Amino acid sequence: ANSNNQGYASFLQCLSLRIPPSTNISQILHTPDTTSYSSLYLSSIRNLRFVTPETRKPLLIITPIDESHVQASVVCCKEHSFQIRVRSGGHDYEGLSYRIENESPFVIIDLVNLRSVAVDPKQGTAWVQAGATLGELYFRIAEESESYGFPAGVCPTVGVGGHISSGGFGTMLRKYGLAIDNVLDARLVDVNGRVVDKESMGEDLFWAIRGGGGASFGIIVSWKLKLVLVPPTVTAFTIRRASSEGAVELVDKWQQIAPGLQEDLFIRAVVQAQGGNSEKREVEALFNSLFLGRCGELLQLMTQTFPELNLKSSDCKEMNWIRSVLYFAHGTDEKAVETLLDRGSKPEKSFKAKSDFVNEPIPRLLWERIWEWFLEDGAGMMIMDPYGGKISSISDSATPFPHRQGILYNIQYYCKWWESEATSSEKYMGWIRKLYGEMSPYVSQNPRAAYLGYRDLDLGKNDEEGSKTRYSKAVVWGRMYFKDNFERLAIVKGTVDPSDFFRNEQSIPPLESRS
Ligand code: FDA
Missing domain, CATH: 3.30.43.10 (Uridine Diphospho-n-acetylenolpyruvylglucosamine Reductase, domain 2)
Structure with missing residues (x-):
């Protein structure tokens, strides 16, 4: 002592x-x-x-x-x-x-x-400090200009530092890609305490921090972002369908068409149980959409591509982009836009999540089984975001995030609970792990892919003993997050932080360059 x-x-x-x-x-x-x-x-x-x-x-x-x-x-x-x-x-x-x-x-x-946001509407760029939240970023952009937005995550309390360094996707991913696809520059404190920017950190490190996780490489202090154009009016809708209303068939159809729709249209699908533990439990599909255009055009598009959903003009809500951020965050655009500035002050629930990527539509029979699993024990939800469009048009090695070409959609399995007893944790964690196990034949393989932003320590962790992490061990989970980009990340790490000072349970291990 x-x-x-x-x-x-x-x-x-x-x-x-x-x-x-x-x-x-x-x-x-x-x-x-x-x-x-x-x-x-x-x-x-x-x-x-x-x-x-x-x-x-x-x-x-x-x-x-x-x-x-x-x-x-x-x-x-x-x-x-x-x-x-x-x-x-x-x-x-x-x-x-x-x-x-x-x-x-x-x-x-x-x-x-460290959370200032400096928007330059003339250039269409912004410098944002890492401690700002997405809500603060979106709010400040909209304050400066109605013409711009930024394509990142849905939850306004998420921090820009962790979010952008792990990828960052939301409702505009089909039109503008991930947050990392729209980063122009960054300032980072390296292992020697120096502040470096894009030019002085070099191409490799600048590549690595856009999707490889910041914490392995240094401390990101700020990002320079390329803002994206949004129309004055966008349209959102949320449609729920019970099994008796053809929910299973709709999800099956959704997976066939959502990744191929024009890139202004994003339709997320969620499968979840309603009714808690009661005998009246029902499993529903929820379709949550953002269209970068007006309702009339959206109705036409939906009639041509997804008539089964039976979208009506009364389902559509027209609003400006910043209100669509509220709509996705809180399920309503009627709150004050200033609520996007709330950061929260304490944890409220426990949760566990896991992720998958899908290359081939899941067989219809499996959807029926998924419905049964949720009906038997509806502990959580499956949130599915369609890819295609911009996110899939960028090469898999352009950034460390490799899940682009050929990916139809991302699945996030998620469950939350409020009870504090350990038995509750076991129950919910058990449910999600079992579902993940059952899904394994139907999702991406060799390696089964995962999204770093939905970090999952079940995939593996670095050794706890010793001061250095080991490549041979980390490669198992590393390839799930990064595929072939993992080796390049480890080589960058070996160059900028060979003593592995910036390490954690899932940091990138240093590897000596083989060339
Ligand atoms: P946090 O501060 O916990 O950091 C996460 C990791 O990054 C840690 O390893 C941390 O050390 C490191 N880090 C943080 N700041 C750093 C910095 N300045 N420099 C270097 N390393 C740094 N994702 C998504 O893509 N789309 C979405 O819509 C959502 N939605 C969402 C909702 C909710 C409720 C949660 C809890 C999470 C999400 N996410 C998400 C996932 C989210 O993007 C991911 O968890 C981010 O890493 C969170 O970033 P924070 O800065 O908040 O996390």
């Missing part, structure tokens, strides 16, 4: 030497004995699964208000062998931005105060 205390004191001294004298250090350092520590720690945790008495807490939380504070934190953590967990929005599905599974002392660098 004594040497720990000494290390800790020396760490604080290191920081105070490196942080500019104009900074009030107590504003940015939160030790367990300060009143801010607990509320700050919980503030952006999304998953109650990781709020347990056993979860190890950080030695301290640092909330930088300037790039130089991030630089000082990296240098001092490295000098003192403290691991870093960097947190932007805290939405990591496995909590890797605020927890660690081994015994190493660690520090959370929470970027909540």
